[in-house]
Amino acid sequence: MSDLKLVLHVSEADRWHxxxxxxxxxxxxxxxxxVRVVANGSAVYVLQGEHDQLSHMAKAAAKGVVFQVxxxxxxxxxxxxxxxxxxxxxxxxxVLALAExxxxGFAYIKP
Structure with a gap:
C-alpha cells in the first residue's frame, strides 16, 4: 500500500457521483x-436505502476505503x-474527523 493518505469530504448529496x-x-x-471518506451535511441522505451509489460505495469499502459518517x-x-x-x-x-x-497526514480532497 502507498504511503499516500487521502481524505475525501462529501458534504452535499449531489457530490457523491x-x-x-x-x-x-x-x-x-x-x-x-x-483512503477515507467523511460524509456530513446533506450527503448523509445517500447513505441509506438501496441504490447504485451504495453498491459502488460497498465495493470501495471492500477494497479498504473507510467511510465515516x-x-x-x-x-x-x-x-x-x-x-x-x-x-x-x-x-x-x-468537521473534527476531517481535522484529525x-x-x-491525510491530504484533504473535496470532490
Whole structure:
C-alpha cells in the first residue's frame, strides 16, 4: 500500500457521483493509497436505502476505503444510525474527523 493518505469530504448529496469516480480510480491503482471518506451535511441522505451509489460505495469499502459518517448530520436530518450500511462507521463530528485526518497526514480532497 502507498504511503499516500487521502481524505475525501462529501458534504452535499449531489457530490457523491464525483466522489465515487475518484474512489473507482484510486482503488484501481497498483499502489492503492490509504483512503477515507467523511460524509456530513446533506450527503448523509445517500447513505441509506438501496441504490447504485451504495453498491459502488460497498465495493470501495471492500477494497479498504473507510467511510465515516457525521452523527450530528444524521441527527439534523432525522436519519437513524441503524439505517446506515454495516461498512459505514459513525463519528461524533464530521468537521473534527476531517481535522484529525489532516493532522494525521491525510491530504484533504473535496470532490
Amino acid at each position: 464525483a466522489a465515487l469516480g475518484n474512489l473507482v480510480n484510486l482503488t484501481a491503482l497498483d499502489d492503492v493509497p490509504d 457525521c452523527q450530528n448530520s444524521l441527527k439534523a436530518h432525522d436519519i437513524p444510525e441503524k439505517a446506515l450500511p454495516e461498512w459505514a462507521a459513525t463519528v461524533p463530528n464530521g 485526518a489532516q493532522q494525521g
